[in-house]
């Protein structure tokens with residue numbers, strides 16, 4: 236089976252993010268970038284499905300040339316080839332991202348499109364669902380288990396109140412949650428091999444997509460900071476404070 | 485004139501209380517655009533929740549009740565919601581952020597050719613252009629965004645919009661005759677519910693939350709259950725605990741789980757990683773119990789206790805019983 240899978244570049248999920256003094260964006264000096272953790276889960280699922288059923292996984296990123304580094308990580312994990320659609324993050328919103336990815340889907344005609352449930356920089360949680368609607372495909376978001384059987388895919392989803400299972404007819408769109416799997420760490424030979432794998436670079440115009448946005452970011456600010464609290468020495472002191480000072484008991 | 489349509493969420497035949505946050509958002513938005521708001525209730529056999537939704541001053545409660553809506557399916561439901569918005573003249577659609585809303589609303593936005601803002605925490609300004617605040621980077625940055633399309637879709641942070649109070653009187657409840665076509669490419673194949681007698685995390689006024697320091701299921705439940713019982717609290721967990729299979733996914737608080745803001749949050753044996761803080765740092769009062777004085781959770785805690793949870797929490801339960809009993 237053929238699987239299209241995303242490889243988005245994001246700021247290191249564990250880095251402390253700070254704003255530039257003028258509030259025009261985040262301070263990027265010294266910041267590391269990684270594959271979006273949810274894309275790692277999607278990639279792991281894609282690659283293990285290909286290992287089990289044959290076919291190929293094709294990785295796609297929308298980003299500037301630096302994002303090709305992260306695309307190479309996806310190739311080192313086991314994707315057969317990569318597609319970069321050259322745009323900057325500032326040019327994108329969720330809608331444009333989805334319209335571009337939908338065109339890539341139409342060009343590649345995969346059986347399955349695997350994405351992450353959320354990008355940990357923008358935290359929007361929209362793109363997979365948008366792509367599914369643009370393409371008129373069934374979706375199963377927040378997947379924690381995926382099983383493919385002839386022409387269908389059975390997906391367990393993490394939802395409020397428990398775990399839901401859906402059966403989708405292929406082609407379908409699935410977004411990965413963190414408990415889907417444990418993403419593999421590429422080994423050195425795979426990293427070297429990935430350098431020679433094909434990466435095709437396209438522009439939104441090549442795909443016939445008009446690069447307009449529906450939502451624009453106007454400004455950024457720091458969240459209100461909590462004033463540091465007090466340390467209590469004993470459980471008795473804690474209860475006394477909760478009762479008489481915070482009045483929550 | 486533009487109106488706002490709130491998509492209600494129904495669970496176990498009742499209106500989910502979280503819906504009331506989206507109603508508060510809709511009231512605010514409607515008053516700024518000089519329009520009104522109505523509520524949409526979808527499902528099979530939903531006259532009960534539709535009646536519940538009528539108490540909050542909406543112009544109308546619109547109901548689409550159909551056998552094909554017995555189970556929530558994103559593609560099927562999105563078509564109905566978008567059509568309903570057109571029929572009732574709503575340019576704006578909103579729901580309180582939950583796995584239901586996160587799954588559904590982007591598809592609705594695509595069908596309406598509308599921009600969507602996720603996890604709205606505030607409406608900015610009184611006149612067009614309307615702008616909205618939303619967190620990014622696990623809440624380390626707050627962005628102000630502007631929707632460029634005439635129509636817009638919003639998922640709303642329940643923790644930032646208080647539940648609407650009943651408005652007195654009842655809105656008219658009206659059936660909307662929208663034909664429902666179930667997506668033939670999706671089959672609902674079952675639901676394994678997390679059974680709990682405790683309050684829902686997103687609705688609880690007190691939450692006790694545990695981390696990896698509680699070691700295993702026995703430690704987690706042994707330490708937290710008596711505390712939750714004493715405080716009538718909901719139980720939450722970190723991702724580490726959920727990944728280890730100690731607590732169900734439904735309990736995860738954080739950037740990629742639930743966002744909560746109870747009156748009292750007690751974090752036990754959890755470090756306070758940025759991804760966890762993203763889900764609880766707006767709680768009114770935060771208590772941290774951790775044996776490591778350097779744990780980051782102490783930087784957001786109003787009251788910090790450096791102690792071994794296995795010893796301190798049973799003592800805490802005792803003390804709470806004493807003051808509650810008095």
Ligand SMILES: Cc1cc2nc3c(=O)[nH]c(=O)nc-3n(C[C@H](O)[C@H](O)[C@H](O)COP(=O)(O)OP(=O)(O)OC[C@H]3O[C@@H](n4cnc5c(N)ncnc54)[C@H](O)[C@@H]3O)c2cc1C
Nearest residue numbers: 695696697722723724738739740753754755760775776793
């Ligand atoms: C993409 C991504 C998304 C994530 N999303 C989330 C999310 O939504 N929610 C979330 O919670 N995490 C999330 N995480 C994980 C997060 O980074 C942390 O790994 C996690 O929150 C740590 O959980 P913890 O505090 O239970 O464990 P640890 O960090 O291991 O902390 C355990 C703490 O327990 C203390 N302790 C140990 N024994 C005792 C004792 N006997 N008494 C008292 N204290 C004790 C230790 O001092 C330590 O501080 C995410 C990570 C990534 C990469």
Ligand SMILES: Nc1ncnc2c1ncn2[C@@H]1O[C@H](COP(=O)(O)O)[C@@H](O)[C@H]1O
Nearest residue numbers: 241243297350351353354359360361362
């Ligand atoms: N620039 C991008 N390149 C590739 N995939 C992306 C990009 N942006 C978003 N995605 C995919 O869409 C998912 C959801 O992103 P978001 O809706 O932005 O939170 C991510 O986990 C990725 O799988």
